[in-house]
Amino acid sequence: MKTMIWDMREYKDMPLTFAGLKTIKEIYNHGGLVAIPTETVYGLGANARDEQAVSRIYEAKGRPSDNPLIVHIHSQQQLKDFVAEIPEEAKKFMDVFWPGPISFILPLKKGYLCEKVTGGLDSIAVRMPSHPIGRAILQYVNLPIAAPSANLSGRPSPTTFQHVYNDLNEKIEGIVNGDQSEEGLESTVLDCTRYPFKIARPGAITQAMLNEVIPDSVIYYDYNSIDKPIAPGMKYKHYSPETPISMVTNIAHPIENGENWSNVAFILPRTLKQFAPQEAFFIPLCEDETDVKEANHNLYHILHIIDENPLIHRAFIYAFNDEIESEAIMNRMTKATGNHIVRGEDL
Numbered sequence: 554m555k556t557m558i559w560d561m562r563e564y565k566d567m568p569l570t571f572a573g574l575k576t577i578k579e580i581y582n583h584g585g586l587v588a589i590p591t592e593t594v595y596g597l598g599a600n601a602r603d604e605q606a607v608s609r610i611y612e613a614k615g616r617p618s619d620n621p622l623i624v625h626i627h628s629q630q631q632l633k634d635f636v637a638e639i640p641e642e643a644k645k646f647m648d649v650f651w652p653g654p655i656s657f658i659l660p661l662k663k664g665y666l667c668e669k670v671t672g673g674l675d676s677i678a679v680r681m682p683s684h685p686i687g688r689a690i691l692q693y694v695n696l697p698i699a700a701p702s703a704n705l706s707g708r709p710s711p712t713t714f715q716h717v718y719n720d721l722n723e724k725i726e727g728i729v730n731g732d733q734s735e736e737g738l739e740s741t742v743l744d745c746t747r748y749p750f751k752i753a754r755p756g757a758i759t760q761a762m763l764n765e766v767i768p769d770s771v772i773y774y775d776y777n778s779i780d781k782p783i784a785p786g787m788k789y790k791h792y793s794p795e796t797p798i799s800m801v802t803n804i805a806h807p808i809e810n811g812e813n814w815s816n817v818a819f820i821l822p823r824t825l826k827q828f829a830p831q832e833a834f835f836i837p838l839c840e841d842e843t844d845v846k847e848a849n850h851n852l853y854h855i856l857h858i859i860d861e862n863p864l865i866h867r868a869f870i871y872a873f874n875d876e877i878e879s880e881a882i883m884n885r886m887t888k889a890t891g892n893h894i895v896r897g898e899d900l
């Protein structure tokens with residue numbers, strides 16, 4: 554299949570004037586797949602009411618069909634069609650954090666969306682993205698759009714047009730180029746089917762930010778208990794580059810040791826560059842050790858880079874200290890490395 558490409562980068566300030574929107578809408582209406590930019594990661598979109606279209610998402614990604622999708626909307630009005638009830642506290646969070654990088658799991662009103670979107674669950678995840686281009690597409694198309702991250706299952710999520718193209722070219726009808734995703738990590742997933750609400754996947758909207766709006770309203774899943782339902786996606790290996798990668802802590806001395814570092818990448822804050830071995834690849838993760846937002850933005854792009862560069866055979870990535878709000882990036886790094894941690898002084 555020939556994949557159409559629309560470059561909307563120049564249309565950020567006036568996306569609704571983009572002529573290609575008409576074709577994109579037709580494709581969605583006829584069961585096709587179009588990948589669109591959002592502020593978190595690129596999403597692989599299809600009409601959430603169309604069973605065949607949603608099946609094709611699972612096929613294109615190679616994704617297990619019991620892992621439900623997030624439905625993307627442009628207006629809270631759309632929720633009444635397929636959400637049975639919005640708890641008052643969830644409504645408050647929507648008003649504060651939408652459009653933005655948080656998805657809410659709410660009780661499903663059956664019959665409107667196709668069943669494949671939820672994998673048969675009686676709850677539904679929804680999000681209203683803030684990316685001006687993604688949002689304009691949702692508005693113009695005016696359909697609930699099911700969209701997982703636009704990567705092959707098991708690969709790092711795409712934060713640029715090129716990442717999507719590499720994984721899905723010739724598998725889907727189209728890709729919209731909307732520049733590099735601002736946030737860079739997938740949305741926070743907040744389960745609002747029971748109170749207190751639970752974070753099923755950490756993201757840019759942190760537990761502290763939510764509890765500041767409504768005290769004590771949000772806790773974490775205890776992943777070790779049999780507490781259900783947990784986001785089904787959590788059980789799959791995710792975000793994993795092919796290059797062996799470990800987290801590294803306690804970097805306070807230059808790493809030398811006479812080893813051959815020439816095929817090794819060190820992914821560290823710029824302020825720690827002095828400690829990386831001279832012959833190694835240095836890839837800046839962010840400016841300094843407190844710069845989580847920049848690290849979030851860069852992480853997936855860096856994971857893609859290390860896999861694409863044949864000279865990099867192994868990588869070490871800086872592990873953030875848990876005193877700062879780094880839960881989202883540490884969650885993704887834990888998965889990418891299989892929770893493998895080394896101490897800088899042991900290298």
Ligand code: TXA
Nearest residue numbers: 593595596621622676677678701702739740784785786
């Ligand atoms: O930022 C994002 O959320 C991106 C962009 C494209 O919006 N989307 C994304 O979708 O990351 P995906 O499909 O890769 O991740 C959705 C996560 C999965 O872990 C899934 O298991 C969980 O949300 N999920 C979806 N519906 C659920 C439900 N009803 N109950 C529990 N977990 C659910």
Ligand code: MG
Nearest residue numbers: 701702710739
């Ligand atoms: Mg994903």
